[in-house]
Amino acid sequence: xxxxxGFGGGVASSESMxxxxxxxxxxxRKGEEEEVEEIEEEREEELELGLSLGAKKVxxxxxxxxxxxxxxxxxxxxxxxxxxxxxxxxxxxxxxxxSSSSATLGGVTGxxxxxxxDPISPEAAGSAHRPISPMVVGWPPVRAFxxxxxxxxxxxxxxEVDATNPKKTNHNxxxxxxxxxxxxxxxxxxxxxxxxxSASSLFVKVNMDGDPIGRKVDLNAHHSYESLASSLELMxxxxxxxxxxxxxxxxxxSKLLDGSSEFALTYEDKDGDWMLVGDVPWGMFLETxxxxxxxxxxxxxxxxxxxxxxxxxxxxxxxxxx
Amino acid sequence: xxxxxxxxxxGEEKPQENRIxxxxxEVLERVLVFVKSHKDRSAVSLVCxxxxxxxxWSRTHVFIGNCYSVSPEMVARxxxxxxxxxxxxxxxxxxxxxxxxxxxxxxxxxxxxFALAYPFLEELRLKRMTVTDDSLEYLAxxxxxxxxLSLVSCDGFSTNGLASVASYCRNLTELDIQESxxxxxxxSWLSCFPDNFTSLExxxxxxxxxxxxxxxxxxxxxxxxxxxVLKVNKHVTLEQLRRLLIRxxxxxxxxxxxxxxxxxxxxxxxxxxxxxxCKNLHTIxxxxxxxxxxxxxxxxxxxxxxxxxxxxxxxxxxxxxxxxPSCPLLRRLWxxxxxxxxxxxxxxxxxxxxxxxxxxxxxPFDQEIMLEGGHSGVTESGFISVSEGCPNLHYVLYFCRQMxxxxxxxxxxxxxxxxxxxxxxMNMCQPDYLTNEPMDEAFGAVVKSxxxxxxxxxxxxxxxCAFEYIGTYAKxxxxxxxxxxxxxxxxMQCVLQGCPKLRKLxxxxxxxxxxxxxxxxxxxxSMRSLWMxxxxxxxxxxxxxxxxxxRLNVEVIKEDEGDDIQAEKVYVYRSVxxxxxxxxxxxxxx
Numbered sequence: 032x033x034x035x036x037g038f039g040g041g042v043a044s045s046e047s048m049x050x051x052x053x054x055x056x057x058x059x060r061k062g063e064e065e066e067v068e069e070i071e072e073e074r075e076e077e078l079e080l081g082l083s084l085g086a087k088k089v090x091x092x093x094x095x096x097x098x099x100x101x102x103x104x105x106x107x108x109x110x111x112x113x114x115x116x117x118x119x120x121x122x123x124x125x126x127x128x129x130s131s132s133s134a135t136l137g138g139v140t141g142x143x144x145x146x147x148x149d150p151i152s153p154e155a156a157g158s159a160h161r162p163i164s165p166m167v168v169g170w171p172p173v174r175a176f177x178x179x180x181x182x183x184x185x186x187x188x189x190x191e192v193d194a195t196n197p198k199k200t201n202h203n204x205x206x207x208x209x210x211x212x213x214x215x216x217x218x219x220x221x222x223x224x225x226x227x228x229s230a231s232s233l234f235v236k237v238n239m240d241g242d243p244i245g246r247k248v249d250l251n252a253h254h255s256y257e258s259l260a261s262s263l264e265l266m267x268x269x270x271x272x273x274x275x276x277x278x279x280x281x282x283x284x285s286k287l288l289d290g291s292s293e294f295a296l297t298y299e300d301k302d303g304d305w306m307l308v309g310d311v312p313w314g315m316f317l318e319t320x321x322x323x324x325x326x327x328x329x330x331x332x333x334x335x336x337x338x339x340x341x342x343x344x345x346x347x348x349x350x351x352x353x
Numbered sequence: 354x355x356x357x358x359x360x361x362x363x364g365e366e367k368p369q370e371n372r373i374x375x376x377x378x379e380v381l382e383r384v385l386v387f388v389k390s391h392k393d394r395s396a397v398s399l400v401c402x403x404x405x406x407x408x409x410w411s412r413t414h415v416f417i418g419n420c421y422s423v424s425p426e427m428v429a430r431x432x433x434x435x436x437x438x439x440x441x442x443x444x445x446x447x448x449x450x451x452x453x454x455x456x457x458x459x460x461x462x463x464x465x466x467f468a469l470a471y472p473f474l475e476e477l478r479l480k481r482m483t484v485t486d487d488s489l490e491y492l493a494x495x496x497x498x499x500x501x502l503s504l505v506s507c508d509g510f511s512t513n514g515l516a517s518v519a520s521y522c523r524n525l526t527e528l529d530i531q532e533s534x535x536x537x538x539x540x541s542w543l544s545c546f547p548d549n550f551t552s553l554e555x556x557x558x559x560x561x562x563x564x565x566x567x568x569x570x571x572x573x574x575x576x577x578x579x580x581x582v583l584k585v586n587k588h589v590t591l592e593q594l595r596r597l598l599i600r601x602x603x604x605x606x607x608x609x610x611x612x613x614x615x616x617x618x619x620x621x622x623x624x625x626x627x628x629x630x631c632k633n634l635h636t637i638x639x640x641x642x643x644x645x646x647x648x649x650x651x652x653x654x655x656x657x658x659x660x661x662x663x664x665x666x667x668x669x670x671x672x673x674x675x676x677x678p679s680c681p682l683l684r685r686l687w688x689x690x691x692x693x694x695x696x697x698x699x700x701x702x703x704x705x706x707x708x709x710x711x712x713x714x715x716x717p718f719d720q721e722i723m724l725e726g727g728h729s730g731v732t733e734s735g736f737i738s739v740s741e742g743c744p745n746l747h748y749v750l751y752f753c754r755q756m757x758x759x760x761x762x763x764x765x766x767x768x769x770x771x772x773x774x775x776x777x778x779m780n781m782c783q784p785d786y787l788t789n790e791p792m793d794e795a796f797g798a799v800v801k802s803x804x805x806x807x808x809x810x811x812x813x814x815x816x817x818c819a820f821e822y823i824g825t826y827a828k829x830x831x832x833x834x835x836x837x838x839x840x841x842x843x844x845m846q847c848v849l850q851g852c853p854k855l856r857k858l859x860x861x862x863x864x865x866x867x868x869x870x871x872x873x874x875x876x877x878x879s880m881r882s883l884w885m886x887x888x889x890x891x892x893x894x895x896x897x898x899x900x901x902x903x904r905l906n907v908e909v910i911k912e913d914e915g916d917d918i919q920a921e922k923v924y925v926y927r928s929v930x931x932x933x934x935x936x937x938x939x940x941x942x943x
Contacts (some may be wrong), residue, residue, distance in 0.1 A: 168451065170781065172448075173449075175450065177665075177713065
């Protein structure tokens with residue numbers, strides 16, 4: 032309902048708003064929102080499409096993107112999608128006394144205002160699932176160059192963050208007094224040094240069921256399933272979830288692998304088959320893995336039975352559980 | 354060779370009694386050379402005709418805040434000895450895609466006039482102008498003594514234009530293309546600097562995406578012994594950076610390349626040593642793709658740091674907290690909101706001398722895909738922490754998703770010396786999230802406390818009340834940016850009537866109509882410009898303004914055929930050059 036907000040929602044007088052009137056305003060806006068809900072939903076779909084397209088398509092500003100304006104570093108906005116240009120039009124405010132606002136239907140560049148899902152109610156403000164802000168041209172006011180850099184940042188930083196994850200895990204492991212952890216720790220330190228001098232990284236995508244955001248992890252930065260699982264745990268942990276003492280890192284990590292947690296770690300191999308992680312020696316795993324998926328255990332039932340394979344495995348995991 | 358002043362008029366020689374000063378003109382000119390600020394110079398030129406003349410002959414630098422306010426011919430006529438020119442072109446909202454790209458502000462017509470008038474031109478600093486490759490080549494060939502080219506937020510050129518500059522400007526000292534929208538066709542332009550070229554002092558190609566030949570770069574850096582500013586792009590690796598630093602320990606401003614895993618780097622100590630050799634560094638930026646593993650290498654270089662630009666480096670709060678204690682003299686800090694409130698607490702506790710803080714959003718569209726784990730950015734509590742620890746803070750640019758009136762009031766109570774206060778609550782029309790009231794009181798507190806306020810950008814849910822406060826208290830305000838705010842014409846009227854020093858007013862998506870526009874009739878000639886887009890102004894209101902005030906250019910940008918009543922985008926500015934002669938078809942001058 033941004034259109035209504037900006038026009039003051041019909042507050043014609045210059046009195047300052049008391050909380051009561053502000054609340055009344057919010058109510059009024061909600062009511063008006065329903066009127067335009069249909070248009071909104073359509074538009075939001077288009078806009079979301081535009082959002083992700085914009086996020087993926089903008090390359091490293093090399094000018095190869097066929098931007099209609101032929102600019103070097105122009106972010107894709109609602110303008111770049113002709114279907115949205117004709118469709119998206121400012122919401123005429125019923126309370127506005129000037130009829131001119133309705134005359135602007137027709138998608139004038141730069142003035143498109145998609146109605147906002149009501150962001151004003153306190154519940155929405157505090158909720159974990161924020162409504163996506165409407166794509167209004169030029170808002171927030173961040174320069175096109177900086178916007179483009181941010182999109183590129185997300186590509187690069189995903190890789191970088193994963194490279195530092197092993198360090199976080201290692202640090203925690205080496206703190207713990209657990210005998211097997213220290214053994215792990217020194218091993219991982221070697222690997223850390225190795226990974227810094229190794230010639231290549233092996234990035235694979237990781238998706239977690241229920242999480243729309245995919246990540247990438249550098250498998251060459253790990254040397255065991257344990258360290259991989261730990262780092263994935265860290266990666267997909269929500270900050271609000273309590274992180275226990277370092278020893279519980281180990282416990283949690285192995286949960287992912289031994290089937291005692293709600294999630295199971297699986298991978299897609301060269302042949303396109305989905306397998307449970309941990310079945311084959313690490314080196315062999317590296318050669319055949321294409322991508323990873325953290326699947327709900329309930330869904331993982333169709334995969335190769337894990338407990339048998341695990342016991343057969345080299346005991347990397349077996350020695351852990353003390 | 355400066356043009357010599359000749360007696361222009363018969364009556365130039367006056368009897369001594371009628372002159373304001375008894376100095377001969379030449380002495381006055383010598384004195385005026387020391388007056389640098391263009392505002393002072395304007396004042397000098399208004400004293401009397403003698404001083405006007407002395408001033409114009411002695412002026413070497415011209416600053417033109419709006420390229421359409423004056424014509425290049427007029428500039429050339431008035432000032433015969435210009436060596437350095439600063440020009441600003443498009444309205445600022447161009448940066449946010451509100452102005453169509455073919456709008457204008459092309460430098461070429463200026464270059465053509467200046468090639469004749471100022472063949473000894475040395476410096477050109479442009480902001481938001483269109484510059485083509487042809488213009489760059491023309492520049493490089495027409496001005497043999499050309500030294501410094503700075504293009505901020507410009508567009509229209511490619512790396513071929515840079516190649517021309519590198520090839521033909523034998524005396525080049527500065528090449529800076531920060532944040533310009535350039536067509537990046539490759540990095541070979543850098544190799545165009547001739548082998549005997551050694552005069553470079555400042556080089557900034559941080560925003561280019563293509564890789565330059567590193568050997569060429571290294572040799573260039575090695576032979577330019579006066580190099581004090583070097584800002585490279587993200588393709589330069591850590592090992593390469595190390596080698597550059599070894600060659601140029603005298604650097605004062607450094608923009609690093611990628612600060613992440615580099616297999617060629619033999620050891621961290623070598624990198625640290627390279628950094629500690631640079632004793633004169635006062636500015637560090639870049640840090641594209643930063644890995645916290647390597648940040649500590651920077652610490653030895655930070656002891657004299659006054660400006661740290663981390664706005665492209667998504668650091669976490671702990672990383673920032675570890676870095677800041679190495680920067681005790683920091684005065685300006687730019688960060689991404691990935692540092693969160695905890696990071697800002699570290700700022701408050703480590704940076705006592707901080708004067709400027711800019712917090713940019715890493716995820717402006719709230720997509721949560723930008724960085725792992727998602728993050729909430731900064732809130733009002735981070736803002737308060739900084740204000741508590743940094744009493745000298747006078748410039749802030751703060752992007753956040755939530756704010757309260759009380760928090761802002763606390764901040765300005767702690768720091769009453771704000772000259773620039775730019776608060777951007779990214780969710781449009783968002784009220785105080787605790788009380789649900791408009792953010793009027795927040796900005797009221799700002800203008801009441803900060804009497805030296807020159808620049809203000811408002812956001813959040815705002816009624817006319819906020820603007821009443823601004824009009825009543827912000828007596829030194831020069832620039833005001835308004836978006837999605839206000840309830841009626843009265844808001845804009847309060848500002849126009851109450852802020853005597855207002856020079857730039859830019860408004861978008863606010864309910865101000867013709868009454869508001871016309872209330873500023875008397876004001877616009879003392880302002881640089883007014884921008885109003887998606888407001889309630891109509892064509893007839895604009896026409897009336899144009900009729901009443903012939904020395905203003907009233908331009909309406911019309912992008913669709915449909916509507917003849919609404920004036921969707923209005924740009925009003927004073928000009929002695931008359932209406933634009935190069936206006937594209939969608940710009941109507943009324």
